[in-house]
Amino acid sequence: MERIYFDYASTAPADPEVVKAMEPHFFANFGNASSPHAFGRNAKKAIEDARELLARSLGARSEEIVFTSGGTESNNHAIIGIARALASKGRHIVVSRIEHHSALRPVEFLQKEGFSVTYLPVDRMGLVDPLELSRAITDKTILVIVLHASNEIGTIQDVAALGRICREKSVGFHVDAVQTVGHIPVNVQELGCSTLALSGHKLYGPKGVGALYMRKGTLVANFLLGGDQERGLRASTQNVSGAVGLAKAAQLCQARMPQEMEFQTRLRDRLLQEIPRRIEGAVVNGHPTRRLPNNAHFSFEGVEGESLLLSLDMAGIAASMGSACTSGAMKASHVLTAIGLSEKLAFGSLRLSLGRWTTEEHIDRLLEQLPAIVKRLRAAAAV
Ligand SMILES: *Cc1c(COP(=O)(O)O)cnc(C)c1O
Numbered sequence: 001m002e003r004i005y006f007d008y009a010s011t012a013p014a015d016p017e018v019v020k021a022m023e024p025h026f027f028a029n030f031g032n033a034s035s036p037h038a039f040g041r042n043a044k045k046a047i048e049d050a051r052e053l054l055a056r057s058l059g060a061r062s063e064e065i066v067f068t069s070g071g072t073e074s075n076n077h078a079i080i081g082i083a084r085a086l087a088s089k090g091r092h093i094v095v096s097r098i099e100h101h102s103a104l105r106p107v108e109f110l111q112k113e114g115f116s117v118t119y120l121p122v123d124r125m126g127l128v129d130p131l132e133l134s135r136a137i138t139d140k141t142i143l144v145i146v147l148h149a150s151n152e153i154g155t156i157q158d159v160a161a162l163g164r165i166c167r168e169k170s171v172g173f174h175v176d177a178v179q180t181v182g183h184i185p186v187n188v189q190e191l192g193c194s195t196l197a198l199s200g201h202k203l204y205g206p207k208g209v210g211a212l213y214m215r216k217g218t219l220v221a222n223f224l225l226g227g228d229q230e231r232g233l234r235a236s237t238q239n240v241s242g243a244v245g246l247a248k249a250a251q252l253c254q255a256r257m258p259q260e261m262e263f264q265t266r267l268r269d270r271l272l273q274e275i276p277r278r279i280e281g282a283v284v285n286g287h288p289t290r291r292l293p294n295n296a297h298f299s300f301e302g303v304e305g306e307s308l309l310l311s312l313d314m315a316g317i318a319a320s321m322g323s324a325c326t327s328g329a330m331k332a333s334h335v336l337t338a339i340g341l342s343e344k345l346a347f348g349s350l351r352l353s354l355g356r357w358t359t360e361e362h363i364d365r366l367l368e369q370l371p372a373i374v375k376r377l378r379a380a381a382a383v
Pocket of ligand 1: 178
């Protein structure tokens, strides 16, 4: 039985071309990019070329890119770093209710340190209202945090509109673009953000590497304390192979984006249409059109999400309830609660996320199997 993977939003396999580009940097070009000798200089050249390539794909300058260990570090670095740098100007932060935990937890940490926080609500579809943002910003606000697209329900925010408000009011604007970079066009000039987080393994690159875009002039205190790597902005021996892999992955995504977006949107729309048609009491969560091309998210009345995932797994289909961090813990997802879903429906949720190697046949097999599984689980729950 061929196993089918519908969990690209939690992590994606690396593209073989990415691994090929990385390989020399484990062996011949293994040097420490801070060393002044030839080994070091070659490593430095590789990482600076990678920085330039990644910067170009985002509409940024290369000196505005810092390589990190992933999306989590990038979010922590930007949020805690900006708060630390601007604390004397004000101690108020505005954040959406549907952020990833790697943005929410740093905000909660700052709240304990004495910052005040306004949580922005979202509507049924998961959208932040720009008017609400305008109203939330005070003369004490130093930072606004909104994620570009939800890792759970796939809703894509109108980040450009939110960015305009932040610029008008001269407050920092951090965007978690981990789910969008490589999947839909992301340009830091159009988004108007001060900082932006991305991660390698969500775009067919390696795990454990990411990047933080920091607009020139943005004050961000250092997050890791140590050496002066990354022009003094991020300590630790530079991850040359990781940076090369991340940049290569972003470049491949950009080249393939028009075709991948179109194909995945078509497969996604088959799921969004067919699942509610074939399964009574199935609810689509998220926005019908402002949605990641690779995200379909549902709730099924009278079904336990965990059991559904187990049954799918036994049928050779890997999916998720929404976020790997939420499943396992017996708490309804904060994102589903924020869009107003009842706890019952929240516990009966299913996220299907598609990617580079998803085929029409995978969708066929899911559509064939899912209705019977839901029916069986409902019958068992009714006994
Ligand atoms: C996966 C993810 C992260 C965390 O990235 P890591 O590289 O796994 O640390 C942050 N934000 C969003 C929206 C994500 O989907």
